[in-house]
Amino acid sequence: MIMAQKTVLRKPKGFIDVYRHKPGAEKDRTHYCPGCGHGIIHKLIAEALEDFDIVEKTIIISPVGCSVFAYYYFHTGNLQVPHGRAPAVATSVSRANPDSVVISYQGDGDLAAIGGNNILQAANRGENMVVFFVNNAIYGMTGGQMAPTTLEGQITTTTPYGRNVKTDGYPIQVCEIINQLTAPVYVVRTSLHDMPNIRKTRAAVRKAVLNARDKKGFSFVEILSMCPSGWKMDSVPAQNWIKENMIPRFPLDTFRDISEDTPAIERPVPVMDPDEVKKILGYSVLSDSNFEKNPDAALEKVALRVAGFGGQGIMSAGIALANVGMEYGYNVSWLPSYGPEMRGGTANCSVKIQEDTIGASECTEPNLVIAMNQPSLEKFEKILVPEGTLIYNTTLINIEPSRGDIKVYPIPITGIADELGDTRVQSMVNVGAFAAVTGMFDPGEIENLMSFLFKGKPESVIKLNEKAVRKGYEYVKENFS
Amino acid sequence: MPRKLMKGNHAAVYGAILAGCKAYYGYPITPASEIAESASALFPKFGRTFLQAESEVAAINMVYGAAGCGQRVLTGSSGPGISLKQEGLSYCAASALPCVVIDIMRGGPGLGNIGPEQSDYNQVIKGGGHGNYKVIVLAPNSAQEMCDLTMLAFELADKYRNPVFVLTDGVIGQMMEVVELPEPVTELPDKSEWAIYGTADSRHLINSIYLDHDDLEQWNRELMKKYAIIQKNEVRVEEYRMDDAEIVAIGYGSSSRVLRSAIGIARERGIKLGMLRPITLFPFPVDEIAELADRGLKGILTVEMSDGQLVDDVNLALSGKMISDLHNRMGGNVPTALEICEKVSELYGV
Numbered sequence: 015m016i017m018a019q020k021t022v023l024r025k026p027k028g029f030i031d032v033y034r035h036k037p038g039a040e041k042d043r044t045h046y047c048p049g050c051g052h053g054i055i056h057k058l059i060a061e062a063l064e065d066f067d068i069v070e071k072t073i074i075i076s077p078v079g080c081s082v083f084a085y086y087y088f089h090t091g092n093l094q095v096p097h098g099r100a101p102a103v104a105t106s107v108s109r110a111n112p113d114s115v116v117i118s119y120q121g122d123g124d125l126a127a128i129g130g131n132n133i134l135q136a137a138n139r140g141e142n143m144v145v146f147f148v149n150n151a152i153y154g155m156t157g158g159q160m161a162p163t164t165l166e167g168q169i170t171t172t173t174p175y176g177r178n179v180k181t182d183g184y185p186i187q188v189c190e191i192i193n194q195l196t197a198p199v200y201v202v203r204t205s206l207h208d209m210p211n212i213r214k215t216r217a218a219v220r221k222a223v224l225n226a227r228d229k230k231g232f233s234f235v236e237i238l239s240m241c242p243s244g245w246k247m248d249s250v251p252a253q254n255w256i257k258e259n260m261i262p263r264f265p266l267d268t269f270r271d272i273s274e275d276t277p278a279i280e281r282p283v284p285v286m287d288p289d290e291v292k293k294i295l296g297y298s299v300l301s302d303s304n305f306e307k308n309p310d311a312a313l314e315k316v317a318l319r320v321a322g323f324g325g326q327g328i329m330s331a332g333i334a335l336a337n338v339g340m341e342y343g344y345n346v347s348w349l350p351s352y353g354p355e356m357r358g359g360t361a362n363c364s365v366k367i368q369e370d371t372i373g374a375s376e377c378t379e380p381n382l383v384i385a386m387n388q389p390s391l392e393k394f395e396k397i398l399v400p401e402g403t404l405i406y407n408t409t410l411i412n413i414e415p416s417r418g419d420i421k422v423y424p425i426p427i428t429g430i431a432d433e434l435g436d437t438r439v440q441s442m443v444n445v446g447a448f449a450a451v452t453g454m455f456d457p458g459e460i461e462n463l464m465s466f467l468f469k470g471k472p473e474s475v476i477k478l479n480e481k482a483v484r485k486g487y488e489y490v491k492e493n494f495s
Numbered sequence: 496m497p498r499k500l501m502k503g504n505h506a507a508v509y510g511a512i513l514a515g516c517k518a519y520y521g522y523p524i525t526p527a528s529e530i531a532e533s534a535s536a537l538f539p540k541f542g543r544t545f546l547q548a549e550s551e552v553a554a555i556n557m558v559y560g561a562a563g564c565g566q567r568v569l570t571g572s573s574g575p576g577i578s579l580k581q582e583g584l585s586y587c588a589a590s591a592l593p594c595v596v597i598d599i600m601r602g603g604p605g606l607g608n609i610g611p612e613q614s615d616y617n618q619v620i621k622g623g624g625h626g627n628y629k630v631i632v633l634a635p636n637s638a639q640e641m642c643d644l645t646m647l648a649f650e651l652a653d654k655y656r657n658p659v660f661v662l663t664d665g666v667i668g669q670m671m672e673v674v675e676l677p678e679p680v681t682e683l684p685d686k687s688e689w690a691i692y693g694t695a696d697s698r699h700l701i702n703s704i705y706l707d708h709d710d711l712e713q714w715n716r717e718l719m720k721k722y723a724i725i726q727k728n729e730v731r732v733e734e735y736r737m738d739d740a741e742i743v744a745i746g747y748g749s750s751s752r753v754l755r756s757a758i759g760i761a762r763e764r765g766i767k768l769g770m771l772r773p774i775t776l777f778p779f780p781v782d783e784i785a786e787l788a789d790r791g792l793k794g795i796l797t798v799e800m801s802d803g804q805l806v807d808d809v810n811l812a813l814s815g816k817m818i819s820d821l822h823n824r825m826g827g828n829v830p831t832a833l834e835i836c837e838k839v840s841e842l843y844g845v
Contacts, residue, residue: 037706070695075560085700091691093563094702096586099556102548106520106560106568107691109544114693132556135549282542284517288679291512294540297676300497333671337500340673346500348671373756374749375670378831 028060028069029087036086045083049249051206051239052081055148058212058219059117060088065220068227072115073107075100077129079121080154098129101136104143112281115226116143123153126162126186133188140197140231142279144222147188147234150241151260158244162186165259170244185263189236193269199276200225200233201269206240207256211266221273229278238264301466305342311453313403315369317377319394320444321362322386322407326428327441331384332363334445334467338455339367341463347375360389367454382452384444386427388413395420405447423451423494430485439482446486451494457487496675503641504529504668507571507597507661508537510645513679516567516595518544520557522576525609526665527599530571551576555583555596562592563701565690567649567683571597573665574607574615578623584658585624588718589703591689593652595645596630597661599668600748600800602827610827611665611749616804619660620776627715629722631659631729632776634747638672644774646677653684655725662776664800666749666829731774732783736762740769742843743787745809745819746798747773749829754798756832757839764836766845781812788816794843795819798830 025031033041046052063069072090076082078097085092091114095103100118108116118136125133125147133145152170153159159172163185167176177185189203200222204215215237222233238260240252247255285291292298318335322328332348339346349364364377381399385391385406395404395415403421409428425447431440449455460483468476501509508530511519519534531547538545544561548554554570561568572580577598587594600615602608622628631651633644641663648659689699705711733751736758737743744754751772761768771787773780787795797806797819806821813819822838824830839845 035700070698071693073691073693082704085702089698091693091698092700092702093560093691094700094704095559096556096582099553099559099583102553102556103560103563105546106518106544106557107564109518109546110561110564110566111691111693116693131549132553135553139546282539284543285541286515286517286683288681291541291679295509295512295676297497300499300676302497333500336671340498340500346671346673348500349666350669371755372672372752373759374753374829374832375666375672376829379833 026057026060026064028063028089030089033086036083044087046080047243049240049242049252050080051150051237051241052148054206054212055146055215055219055237055239056084056087058216059146059223062220062223063090066224066227068115068223071113072117073111075104075107075116075118077120077124078155079124081119081121081148082155084119098124098127099132100124101129101132101141101143101145105136105139105141108142109281112142112229112279115223117223117226118143118145120145120147121154122147122149122151122161122163126188134191134195137192137198137232137234138195140199142226142229142231144226144233144235146219147236148239149188149236149264150239150244151185152241152244154241154244163264165263187264189234189267189269192234198232198234198270199230199273200271202234202271203236203238203264203266203269205238205256205261205266207238207253225273230273230276231279233273236264301341303341305456305459307342308453308456313381313452313454316365316367316382316452316454317380318365318367318382318384319362319377319380320365320384320386321360321390321394324361326386327438327444328361328386329363331441331444332365334441335365335367335448337467338445338460338463341459342455344368345370345372347372349375360387362390362394384448385411386440387411391415403451405444405451423447423490425486425489427486430489431482434478434481434485436478439479442479442482443486446483447490449483450487450490457483498673498675500671501638501674502529502669502671503635503638503663504599505533506638506642506674507645508533509674509676510642511569511595511649512537512541513642513677514567514646514649515680515683516543516569516649518561518566518568519570520546520548520554520561520568521570521572522548522551522554524573524576526601526611526668527571527573527576527597529668530597530599534569551579552583555580555587558594559583559587559590559592562587562594563590563691565686565692567653569595569597571599573599573601574603577615577618581618581624584630585622585626585628586703587658588622588628588630589626590701591656592658592701593656594658595648595652595661596658597645598663600662600664602825608827609665611800611829612825612827613664613748613750613800614802614804614825615662616776616799616801619662620779620808628718629777631655631657631725631778632662633659634774634776635661635663636667636748636751636772638670638674641667642674643677646680651729653686655721657721663748726778729775730778730780730783732780733772733774735770735772737769737771739767741767741793742769742796742839742845743792744768744770744796744798744835745773745784745805746770747776747805750798750800753830753832753835757835760832760836761839766836766839768839779808779812784809784812785814785816788813792817793845796822796839796842798822798835800824800829
């Protein structure tokens with residue numbers, strides 16, 4: 015004998031029992047107009063969340079549009095977001111809470127106009143989220159303006175003569191566009207215009223939220239929905255209008271369904287333990303040497319410009335010098351000339367090495383210039399302070415410096431590097447020459463630092479650069495003592 | 496203490512990691528790109544999120560989402576990108592979401608250039624988006640401070656549930672200096688009262704709609720109260736050679752670095768120049784600057800890399816008791832120490 019079951023009419027548990035966020039007295043009904051599709055879609059979602067027992071782990075992103083107030087209703091985590099940005103917000107919400115079910119609920123203006131790029135990019139990344147795209151071919155909230163999905167000839171408040179495809183473009187078929195992307199797992203278009211189609215929509219909603227629960231990736235459900243107020247017609251004609259006018263332009267179809275064969279997305283667990291953080295940042299292997307400064311150095315404070323062609327190791331020479339300075343316990347700074355000039359052409363950097371706290375990092379009045387090519391010599395010789403020091407690369411510069419009030423060190427820097435068999439070691443020839451000219455650094459100590467300066471480089475590279483430092487140093491000692 | 500020679504932009508990312516920042520969302524732009532690059536290299540090593548967003552607008556909205564989920568979250572950009580982020584920042588401030596934004600200022604307006612400037616001052620300090628709100632603004636002037644103030648930014652963001660800017664210019668971002676790396680934070684604040692974790696107890700609402708006019712006014716008044724507390728508690732300045740100063744220069748970021756050099760030269764010439772450097776731009780050091788008017792100074796000179804945006808606030812603080820002079824450079828040019836000294840001599844006859 016079959017017992018008669020008592021039917022209990024109640025809201026699905028996906029809804030808040032009393033809509034307490036909703037202002038006004040009517041806290042038991044939605045703000046949507048009679049005949050609107052949003053209420054049906056909300057109910058299908060709320061019911062699915064209850065049936066799959068995922069209400070508590072669901073987070074719903076409310077857009078701008080009529081469903082801006084979706085958070086009134088769903089008993090889930092809720093974020094209300096800027097116009098069009100729901101997929102961007104859903105992205106970081108999903109990344110932050112990888113075990114949650116994240117739903118981006120959007121209308122046609124929000125998703126396909128102002129947020130067009132955001133939806134494509136979230137889909138393309140295959141974010142683990144469900145997008146419910148409510149397509150009613152009009153801007154409902156703002157009072158019935160043209161949407162990207164407004165049909166050809168359709169009259170709206172901003173297409174009073176009907177949508178003219180020659181000036182307004184064509185209604186955008188979003189599913190078809192999303193379906194061009196590789197990552198999405200489920201792309202479907204359904205409709206609310208009659209019960210059989212509502213049932214199909216129900217199935218699509220349930221499949222999509224299950225995909226999110228099972229971390230399958232990006233599911234996209236476009237739902238053709240009635241907007242009697244915006245369309246200025248009664249509910250039943252609105253349903254017929256979908257059937258007769260929208261479906262021909264927006265064919266109902268399952269464009270893609272590969273969720274079965276798609277593995278679950280795995281996200282890493284963030285490392286937050288302080289000791290582990292320090293280990294990964296390499297605290298134990300960071301610099302801590304304190305070489306003894308040379309009290310008899312020719313210079314006790316350096317404001318250096320290194321300049322030459324891109325590719326001459328200008329930047330790396332400066333960084334190496336600043337690193338060595340740091341190991342001597344000096345205050346150091348290094349400032350590149352940055353931007354497009356780095357790409358070919360000339361490059362220069364400023365290096366300061368001194369006992370006191372450093373003020374300006376750009377050396378506008380350097381006391382030392384290393385000029386690796388002729389334009390650099392011409393440009394930077396001029397700004398040297400009186401009694402300043404100029405090191406210049408005689409391999410590539412065949413003019414003499416013009417100033418008489420400076421100390422000059424003509425050195426075949428490129429030539430020395432080439433003799434060592436690799437023109438790239440010019441930067442370390444410069445480091446050696448700098449050590450000899452200023453007396454600030456000991457070449458032996460620089461050698462001790464080579465494995466630090468060339469961390470991760472093969473031994474042969476380290477040895478070659480070590481030689482380059484020595485050669486630069488010796489050239490100065492032998493020729494200018 | 497472990498130390499490392501690093502660019503300001505890299506140091507800021509280290510600061511974020513040390514502060515327990517779990518996610519970076521950003522879009523490339525010179526001269527801030529190293530922040531994104533450095534984050535892309537570092538964050539995955541810690542199982543934390545790095546995502547190159549499709550746009551500046553998407554990036555700030557991703558920040559909004561992550562912040563709403565209680566994560567410490569960072570983004571970085573420069574002038575044109577900050578302009579694009581302003582709507583999202585207004586939402587973050589309106590929804591009381593803590594987050595950190597680094598702005599490495601470049602030359603403007605328009606596409607401008609990628610040289611250093613300080614012309615985002617107004618759009619950042621005054622709350623460049625729509626509506627009544629403020630963001631806390633920290634202004635580092637060294638690689639060390641890029642690390643330290645980024646850490647502080649996360650702390651203040653959580654303390655006040657407010658967006659915090661780390662505002663500096665291309666020079667500080669691109670410059671390498673020695674950074675002594677601090678200890679990582681050991682404990683992150685509890686946000687379970689409001690943050691969304693996708694659990695039964697965290698079904699909160701992150702929202703900035705108040706349809707009722709009185710409700711929205713009330714919320715605005717609460718925000719004003721919060722900003723007043725921040726103004727009272729969080730002003731930070733650096734004073735340099737102020738004890739016997741007869742002329743005081745005011746500047747932040749790169750300008751303050753050049754000022755330090757200028758003071759060195761001025762002092763050699765017997766000119767008693769000192770510096771007041773705002774480290775916080777909101778809260779602005781109103782009292783500290785107002786007090787200068789009672790010192791019997793020969794003059795106050797504001798040095799900035801913008802069109803008088805800073806000097807306006809200095810003069811507002813001085814309330815007409817004194818008027819600050821202005822020395823400024825723009826277009827990617829940085830004032831030089833000599834240039835400032837000459838200006839001081841010319842203006843004040845010293």
